[in-house]
Amino acid sequence: MKEVINIDYLSLIFGYIILIIPFYILWYYKTGLVKDAAISFIRMTVQLLLVGFYLEFIFDLNNTWLNLLWVFIMTILATFTIIKRSELKKEYFLIPIFISILLSIIITDTFFLGFIIKLPKMFDARYFIPITGMLLGNSIKTIIIALNVYYKKLKKEKELYKWYVANGATHQEAVAPFKKEALKVAFNPVIANVAIVGLISLPGMMTGQILGGSSPIIAVKYQIMLMITVFSSSIISVFFSIYFADKKVFDAFGNLKKIQN
Structure with missing residues (x-):
């Protein structure tokens, strides 16, 4: 090469x-x-x-604890970015979003680095930090869109939510249509983008590997698994963000609190 x-x-x-x-x-x-x-x-x-x-x-030092600390800082910054861009109140969303992102990283990093690449040292800086960075970057966009759609629709159609509850629906059943809309709006562009990869566009990760001297076939295999992992990570983080935040943003009577600044 x-x-x-x-x-x-x-x-x-x-x-x-x-x-x-x-x-x-x-x-x-x-x-x-x-x-x-x-x-x-x-x-x-x-x-x-x-x-x-x-x-x-x-890379020379490759200390597990330093690598974990770096990712921890990245996760905190991602959480604050989401809250700022969504104009949401920290007291309701800081911990739920942070925990959700952390959970999605743990699940998807373990899957990709531990079971797909089979790294001898899963927290190897050369893989752990850039892969986690990609997961965080994509999760930020989808969480912002999903939270905005979900809570704006709930606020706009609060009477519909109350009607569901009054007719015997549990909270989770009552918010299901709003979650459905949030997921559709947030992930339609993502799914469309997945469909055109390779035909219309070459993803950054694949392009970077090829420019870095990797075989195109190796780059393609990495890109396929990364697209799958990023998509999974984004949906997991969105699901948990809404799930955990819902426990804080509704009062004892089922009313949505003032959640935006």
């Missing part, structure tokens, strides 16, 4: 120039997103550089 072409730091800085185009469009139409977008790209750059420098040193 040919050696990977490096991107020097000057070229990396020069690459930011292309952001002028999307930033100008956002500014011209007064979307109010320019500041958020700029902060997001700065944050992304800092985070990735930190991860890059961290991995350079940590």
Whole structure:
């Protein structure tokens, strides 16, 4: 395999120039997103550089506890990102979302790293951190969409929820139609994206492995399992987020509390 072409730091800085185009469009139409977008790209750059420098040193050390600590910090940041973007109150959602993401990571990381790749050391930094990062990134998007749809629909159609309960439905039975709608809205785009992989688009993980010198067949096998694992992780985290949060956001009379800032 040919050696990977490096991107020097000057070229990396020069690459930011292309952001002028999307930033100008956002500014011209007064979307109010320019500041958020700029902060997001700065944050992304800092985070990735930190991860890059961290991995350079940590691969040799490869300490299980340090790797677990890093993932723990990533999970906390993901939780706060979801709460901020959903404009939800921390007192109701901080712990439920955090526990849900942690559960989904434990289940899917154990499955992928332990049973599919069969790593001798499951918390190997080279696999554990980037794979978990991919799971978190995809879970953030779907949880935000699902929570917004679920609670907005509950708020809008609260009389329908009360009607279900008044006619003998349990809480879980009464909220089932709202969960169904949230799952459909959150995962329709994900399922559509899965269907076009390989024909219209090449996923980032697969492209990165090929650019890194891996065999295309090996990259394809990794990508197939990652698509399955990411999809499973996202649904697990959404399910548990709603399940645990529901125990906090309804009062003793079955009324939805004020959950958004």
